[in-house]
Amino acid sequence: MKTEHNPHIDELLVKSMLDEASFAEQIEIKQWLLDDDDNQQYFEHFELIWAESKRFARVSTVDENAAWERFKARTRTSEPEHDIIPLHVRPVFRILRMVAMVLLTAGVGWLSYLVSTRNAAPEMLTVSSGAQPLTDTLPDGSIVTLNRKSSITYPHDFKGNTRPVKLTGEAFFDVQPDKSKPFLISVKDVTVKVVGTSFNVKDNAKKTEVIVETGVVEVSSAGEKVRITPREEATVIKESAQIEKRTTADEFHNYYRTRRLFCDGTPLWRLVEILNEAYDADIVIGNARLWEEPINTTFDQNSLDSILGVISETLSLKVEHHHGQIILK
Template identity: 45%
Template sequence: MKRPLHNIDDELLVRYLLNEASGTERIAVEGWISDAPANKKYFDHFQLIWNTSHEVAAVSQIDEDAAWLRFQQRVNRSSTQAVVIPMKKRYNWLGAAAVVIIMLGLFGIYRYLTYTSLEVLTYASNDAVVVDTLPDQSVITLNKHSSLNYDERTSKGHVRKAKLKGEAFFNVAPDKTKPFVIDVDGLEVKVIGTSFNIKSLSDRTEVVVESGTVNVIKGNQSITLIRGERLVVPKFGKLPSKQKTESKLYNYYRSREFVCDNTPLWQLVQVLNEAYETNIIIEAQAAKNYKLTTTFPNQSIDTIMSIIEETFDLKVEKKNGRYIIR
């Protein structure tokens, strides 16, 4: 999902509402409205304010130029313009535009407009890994069947807030004045600017730090993690002790390869089951702790199972959609 663009020239919207926009301008406005739900919401509120202003326009006696300038400032658009149309002149609708300021002051519509035009953005991966950029320029990589809600409304405060379900890798844009806080299954993960992985499962949440510092908070407890450290937090109970990150398998969905470094077979199988949505069973109990050091670069599950079979002199049987290691 891409960030919806709210920015557009407000004078262009006024001309559109008055049916004074050219054909090209009308196409530009209508295209912008249909680009994102947030754009339509912005336009609907703008139209509401504009229509209301007509009821008192006839009795208004205020400085039109100054009022129009204040209106533009208070709409608080982004500095990057989504639509750039050269302006020829201000039309005789400036009086009505100025009255908008009165309506905003009387009914608080402006505050409602600027708050509701910002929204909770939802990023979802469904059946494929998704890489996207948040409004604060942080980059996220969502594993399959995961989602992130980013609350744009908090951008006007002193914190950036998001809520995660599933698994994601974060490369957070540094901003010392606005920490990035992620709510995940009863935990808060708080950072300034760093890169880390969060995986939420039914019984636990895992946090692995690649760079910078991460603070994990549960109730009145907190633990600080640095590069090369991980924390596995059970759904119930206190925060455990942190550990050194010994495996790089957590990174498979981002790197598209399975990196094994003296990795026990059971751990690799666990990740393969998740990645390929398959069912691999190790019946040979002794084989569970066989250690493997290699890299599988984006290979098929059949190829990987063949390599495991040959490496450890095991027998792999494929039956009813399952792989059984004997």
């Protein structure tokens, strides 16, 4: 067999035998098998060795530690002997010799490998939205929509008793129900726990805000917990770490998913706040009397200039542009 020893391939084959090879590693093994007929023969021998070693290991009563100590003692006291090496080793003897080598190292080698792989941190994936919102499907089928300049980190597979993710920025979650495996979102010092529901999480320098659309959500911070239901929101103020619970005043948290702004008696200051976020603008109200003026209309995928035009006509105000800043007065 012409195939040269390749430690990397051996490691992949071991992971495959243990059913722990990732999808990418399985593809690499398949490609390696297709590259050369000798690789297929090597794989068959490897598979045979693996099967034989497992069978022998079940009946073996050898004390590996004691055998190792006896081996070291012999190497310290005995003179080296001159072995006669046959020119042609029969395949069956070569395979049996390899089986014996596997058995000899099983007590240390395989155990160390299994312990290291079991304790290794799971492979983590990070998805970032950049300049535009982005939708991603998680390993359990849950769907997350990231707002601009946001990111989410989660394991390649949800193998434990929970489904942990880490959020930076803002995202809307539509979580697949699974009562046996709660969905946990970490946002700095705030934890959001759900089973199957839809909700929005927004984090900035001053606060973390959670708004529920369906189901029940538990928000916890600094030992305090609250449960919120549809059209309720929980806000964690960073300075005090206290959780404030109240009824949701509007539906502006949906703007980055629907590009729709529904105003029902919305004060101008609140609309300006959302416009600055949605369009990355710098809009200020230059006249105090306009601060609480109500807006009653719906903006559906409108441009910023179009929205400002409607505001100007509705409230009879002027829109001025000054060095990148937009002033309403």
